Amino acid sequence: MRHVETGKPGGDLASFADHTRPVTIAAIAASAGVSIPTVSKVINGRSGVAADTRARVEAAINQHGYRRTAPVTRSNMMELVFDRIADMWGLEIIRGVERAARQHRVGVVLTEFGPQRNAIRYWIEDTLARRPDCLVMVAQLDTEQRQQLRARGIPVVVFDPTVELPEDVPFVGATNWAGGRSATRHLIELGHRRIAMIGGPEHVLCCRARLDGHRSALDAAGLPVESELVVHAGLTHEDGRAAALGLLRRPDPPTAIFACNDLQALGVYQAAREVGLRIPTDLSVVGFDDLPMAALVDPALTTVHQPLLEMASTATELALALGRGERTSQVRLELATTLTVRESTAPPVR
Template structure:
């Protein structure tokens, strides 16, 4: 485009009122009905054609003037298999209720990215906003939401969040340091770490915090004591069992979440070990069941309810056209001391 392009103003910006569906169609080299289908999130448009139209919309900073958004807050989870998700839902619902918004849940059954059907349904519903929890929308999906002025906030992103995408998380690195220092202060040196997938920033940060605390204490990290596990009870049981079968097993295990810690409890029971007399265990999240475990679990509290509420508040602000003070919000973690840790038993 040149400076004389009739679709731009004198400063090179878009004259919003002059960009019609017909002009978009002309710029993208498609028909007006095709542009209409793209704008309304309808099916029947080839991917390459849809991308051409989206490219034009992005280039001109187009935002469709909606007749009004539905009073809905879309909440997308990659899985709903633990109390972790319920705590976040509670926080989102608290804010949604105050603003008379209904909460719609979508579970992707372990997949990290919503499918095409979800995208088309959301674009058709035109919700007030979308919160993606432990999920990852594609660049195209994010562009489609932005084009229709549907705010997006990512909670605990599974990939590095795009700079312009608002996100909410916790101080995972600090939590990892705090948990490990607690075990070091008790006298442990053979401290194992069960991490989650390290491609996920929250898991990588917890593992990095563990390594930083060990390094600061001059306690070398034995590679055999670090396992990349799954964030479920089964992962804690499997990898906890392997750790306890080592010739020189750990005296303490720090897990990336409370479900793994529960699996470690069972691994210790099967090995005939007592917690904390024979093995200290620290979890991460502070889910409600941890205070009723036998013994009650020492864990790093992640403010899940507050994280859900923070994400919902960001959606409401963006939907009202307000500027966010911060695009990345990290809430503080804290160690909750209970009965699952003690000084190591003399061998």
């Protein structure tokens, strides 16, 4: 991705490589072969620039690292973007973002991409027109969108990333590995030896971390990681039920199941009922997330609490600080999870 200048050495363009000197709009304009007002229009999200010209200017900005030196006029608006907010934990995130933003008297514009991916087509255009101070993303941006935002100096903080991010992308997540470890350690301390884990999809980063934490707890206790007791499944109630039925119908079923999230755990509840097992007497169950409903189900679910509200507030504070042009030393954060022991776990009978 390094850019080697071929023309005009020593001139305006050479200064792009010199990070001690700010790159001027004039230099960007020269590089892109457009007028200074055109560059200004692109940077300020105004209309009246042809798509290919806009792309050329953005490419020049991203190549040469132009950054605004003075804070621009703030819109006192920020964007919170979800891929899907169907899951119940979305609400906690929304509340956390909204509360933090309100402290700064910043309005939160909420978007859900949803299943119709063509809705995203307009999204970036509308977002740029609103000129937000920053974005908190519970969704993935494509490379072009990231460049469009970067070209305008609009910072993006990723909430609980599902994939490995480039090192310069700020994010706020939770200590998924430590959380997974604490869940399985709790079951081991109760006396369980055959502990199954319903992992999430293999490509989802936080699920992978929870599973590795589970394995690490088994290792630390000198217990073998039995491959037949680790199954991968989607993150819904039904996925959890199906995976649990497979585990519980084995000739040597587990005495405890650690599910990758609370919805899966409730699917385990249903599966246990279907095969005639009582929780926690015959089967211990641990979830992950600590959704509000975890405390309301019967028996109340032992689960790893993910501090969604605090994570969302932290992501917002970070995004707003970056939007104000502040330099913050730490832009990649993981907040601590904590095990919440309720009524779904007990020592094994066998």
